[in-house]
Ligand SMILES: Nc1ncnc2c1ncn2[C@@H]1O[C@H](COP(=O)(O)OP(=O)(O)OP(=O)(O)O)[C@@H](O)[C@H]1O
């Protein structure tokens with residue numbers, strides 16, 4: 001079994017994946033959440049209506065949303081160098097991963113918050129809530145949806161991270177390509193696929209559970 | 218205390234309210250009525266500026282609040298609570314938390330907050346449900362919680378947009394009773410939007426009838442009854458409205474004289490039918506009858522077939538008019 005001899009490399013690749021996904025989701029989800037909320041509250045007719053800000057954020061979000069990750073990776077090389085000092089390795093992958101997760105998550109948050117019953121927002125307004133309190137109502141009432149959106153985003157981020165091998169970031173995707181594909185070690189491919197299936201199912205399960213616990217209906 | 222002056226509002230060129238002037242007096246219960254699309258909701262939403270009027274003023278405590286900044290508007294809104302047809306509770310919060318969260322801007326003290334939340338829940342009869350989530354409650358219970366939440370900021374005015382329209386008759390009655398009690402106990406001014414006549418009859422002291430964005434009649438129920446434009450609306454839940462549906466089955470001839478008599482208050486128990494028969498020599502056949510309480514005052518109506526000489530009929534009707542009973546010939550075709 002080749003996977004046994006490659007075990008240390010296999011573990012290392014998992015750690016790389018977790019590092020890339022972990023850091024870029026921490027930063028990306030936080031920024032994405034802020035942008036998603038901003039989109040909802042600055043929209044025409046919304047509580048902090050601001051057509052100019054909305055227009056800019058909306059267009060920038062669309063711009064980044066429409067660039068395929070592998071191209072974003074190349075496009076962002078100068079910026080990545082500027083931010084983390086290197087465009088390769090795990091560090092080099094985190095910047096483009098973050099950039100791709102921000103608009104993805106922002107749109108999901110936006111659509112979850114938009115689906116909140118407008119009447120509930122009006123109730124909050126009519127109670128004399130401040131804008132900050134109204135945003136808390138938005139988030140609190142949409143928590144299950146936000147948890148599910150977060151789950152989907154992290155899972156899609158794991159998918160993207162497998163492409164990060166292109167910049168030498170390593171990770172499980174890179175490991176599979178190098179050994180399983182290029183050296184035709186089939187058992188490596190199978191173990192990697194099994195690992196991903198289990199890992200992603202686990203994340204989905206945790207997300208579902210948390211969302212269910214947050215749902216009071 | 219609260220006044221609307223020459224207020225207009227349109228949506229994309231479509232006029233919803235046109236040059237409205239209304240003064241709301243403290244401590245009264247107002248009904249805003251009218252057919253669907255008349256502008257009732259828009260009117261009330263302009264009061265707490267959920268909707269911004271195009272022109273005109275909303276005067277609260279002597280100040281025009283239309284152009285208030287956010288902070289001042291928020292404080293006005295805490296004085297002017299609102300409840301809704303679909304309750305709009307915070308579903309992720311318990312009954313207790315729904316009320317508590319509304320207090321965040323008015324009471325800082327934890328102890329005082331708790332005492333007040335419990336007092337309010339007691340007042341609306343929802344104390345035992347304090348730890349439940351709204352999804353577990355019936356419509357009537359949800360509206361009680363919504364009322365407790367609305368009262369959390371010690372408002373002076375309560376706006377109700379079709380607050381009982383999603384409730385069954387029993388819950389409707391209970392909520393209306395609660396509103397009446399709050400009006401008396403807290404001196405709360407209540408503005409009720411409704412298309413249900415039973416709601417108007419049960420609690421409204423003053424009525425504003427809107428049609429196509431304009432105030433048609435403003436006053437007590439009598440004023441609405443006396444106005445031909447609003448009478449049929451007021452009577453829309455009356456037995457007498459069934460006349461048109463059943464007139465074909467009554468075996469009437471097209472030249473039969475059928476009248477609707479409307480009477481109120483003391484006239485309800487006057488023996489006027491007897492008088493018509495005895496003193497005016499008329500034959501009276503009663504077809505339909507109805508007596509209702511309008512805010513505690515009895516109002517009645519009768520649909521009758523009358524036969525006799527023209528002279529006698531004319532004299533009889535004149536006698537009724539002199540007794541405060543209005544009569545109107547029904548068209549049979
Ligand atoms: N947000 C809006 N955008 C566009 N048009 C609106 C809006 N709100 C109300 N209108 C229009 O304004 C008019 C008055 O509406 P409003 O909701 O005030 O009527 P209403 O008397 O409350 O009717 P209902 O009994 O059906 O609730 C209607 O013609 C309606 O279509």
Ligand SMILES: [Mg+2]
Nearest residue numbers: 257258259379
């Ligand atoms: Mg309405």
